[in-house]
Amino acid sequence: MHLTLNGRDTEVDAHPMKRLLDVLREDCGLTGTKEGCGEGECGACTVLMNGELIVSCLVPLAQAEGAQVTTIEGLGGHHALQHHFMNEAGAQCGICTPGMIMVASTLPPTATLDDIRVALAGNLCRCTGYEAIYRAIHAAHTTVGA
């Protein structure tokens, strides 16, 4: 199977019904995408497929054939959201953080708090009560040069 993973052409030798989540973690060595529930409820495994947010635990590899897939690793290490999630303590235990950041990366800088709440409604965090996550996203959107 073939896909464009974080901008690179990638060949994957795996069963077409293997979950994209497992393909990313086990066949591609990208463990930044996490599994929290395996049923599409928690959002920890969120990645971008052809620009759309998907939960990779519910997508078989076959469906990603030929697609552009972006994971947390694809944002590099210097994305403004990553920086502000660190500074605002938007990550506590950190297991939901990659999924949160992937969703946040699709929001425009003009997003209101309500927009952010709605966008993140499919991503569970048990540590923060979400407030620090809003602060991190808000900081990333308002800091000059972000």
Add this chain to the structure above:
Amino acid sequence: MPAVGTSVARKDGIGKATGATQYADDLTFPGMLYGRTIRSTIPRGRITSIELDFDTAGFTIVDYHDIPAGGRNVVALIEDDQPFLAQRDVRHVAEPILLLAHADRETLLAANVVIAYDAQEPEYDPERSGLVFKSLGIDKGDMDAGFANAEMIIEGTYRTGHQEHVYIEPNGVIAVPEKGGIAVHGSIQCPFYVVKALKSLLGADAYVRVVQTETGGGFGGKEEYPSMIAGHATLLALKSGKPVKIVYDRTEDMIATTKRHPSIVRHRTGVTRDGRLVAMDVDITIDGGAYATLSAVVISRGGIHAAGPYRCDNVRIRGRAKFTNTPPNGAFRGFGAPQTLFAVEAHMERIADALGMDPVALRELNALRPGDTTATGQTLTDDCSALDVLREAVRRSDFHRKRAEYRGTNRGIGLALFYHGAGFTGSGELRLASKARLSLTPTGVRIFVSSTEIGQGTRTMHAQIVADAMGIPYESVEVQQPDTQLVPDSGPTVASRTCMVVGRILQRCAEEMRATIGARSPAEYYAAHGPLDILKEHEPPAWIQWDEDSYRGDAYATYAWGCDVAEVEIDRDTYEVRPVRITAVQEIGKAIHPGLARGQIEGGTAQGLGFALLEHVVMRNGEMANATLTNYTIPTTLDTPEMDVIILENPYRDGPFGAKGLGELPVDGPAPAVINAIRHLAIDVREIPATPEMIFAACT
């Protein structure tokens, strides 16, 4: 520039934000097998046969016979009652019986094991159950005299349900054969608890090393259960000679691992017409489930907090943890206190109603003040802040204006006053004799403690304390990942003790190191003299007096104080109650890292709101029937209201820079504040979670 009191960048922040940080399931070892646990499907009975209905080639199969000579089939904790693997009898659904390992996960999951049982009649009702794990009594004053002086007596029964931790990373470990023994890498709150359990399993002389991997949330749920999983992975690894990974999926985690103890609390309270509490009679039953685990300590903390943050001369508290044929309940943030504080604060609201008194005025009149004594007879010192948090919460939330304005609308407002004892109960900290070590490095210092980072900010906060105590930059302080071969036993990462107790030991290590190296920088001293290690042990304050049998004395070194105001809205068609705003005022001694402290309050408040309104564990035939995140709902962004968090600081003299314990306090308040806001809507609910079904029943 001092680090303490500023929100420095988390030590682990960037690794988590980039996805580089590795958790248990992210690790692989050469030749690694996957492990699976075969569990009982009935709540009580005797195993009559086990049939392996699959091709066993390539499988490693373990039952209790595989426990090595010299080892014991006991998950050593408090009581020696819980086996790693059932031998003959099962006491609950999901009790581990057999273990399988295979290199291919699909093959492993396809294996079918058929177990036949002689089923027996299960007991699900803790009040009817004849088996008591632990009971306690707390007595203060003279109950007869107290009730004789009462002008009114108010009674009530309050109930709370199970609560599931829902750390987003499920439980998981990898056991790796090492040096003739075992190394376990895993998602673990208390590495030395696992060492103790594995030494019970393998024999005291066995080589056991436990390494905490980055942990995706704990909340108490990774306090004792990792010992069980570690034992299972260890048995499979030793038999196969290969590393074995066991990571639970969400459903297995929810069905098999511990939960918050359900509770039934009965109050009978004597008051005068002007609102003074003159007698408080409290009776508590908690459901321990099928094995003792930590129930004895949970009922202890629950009992001590049961009279609430109030002055009353005559108090009688009786509590017990009972056996039922349900999976064992265990540690969960708050550890018994959220249950009993829910009851007393819901009851106080009913007392205010019965007296026709303002709920704030009733609490102001009775709130503990410095110099007052608690139910156990502990005299509170100047760091008692009950009135401060109450008054600030009432002011910040504009409580009285809204109380009047909301009356008769679909909005309600209610409050709860609460406190939480920090550290182990009574003489527990003395017995623990926790240790911490500080080592000089060529560039600064390195912290060696067994306290784990589980999201709350252990590394960062400890490094801040050490940096300022030494007068060196925060960046020059490193923190060793807990590995029981390298770090001393600092006690478990529980009981809101990691900052206040372990942080204080580190502060003392740092002060001594600073005195030793004098005016030189750590680097200069290291270059001239080489390594320097300072190890210190916790010294509990000498004034702490506690009698374990009578439950008299200084139950905790200090208390943190909180007052939550909840504003809720009801949908009169669906009977759904939603929180719309929470004001949380919490006095924590000193916020070492204000951003992290705020994060603890916000996160704990959200977890408390889930406990109050959403999180309903449905038990059917002794098994959690809604063991998925689809059917067991925790608060999402849309269920979590705007929060106004206010941190007050009233220093504890024996805490590092004045800090008290904070981790658990925030979950104590939301549930009673919400239920009292629902009462303001003229709906009488005395049980949580207050689901729409329950609100509907109360309205009709």
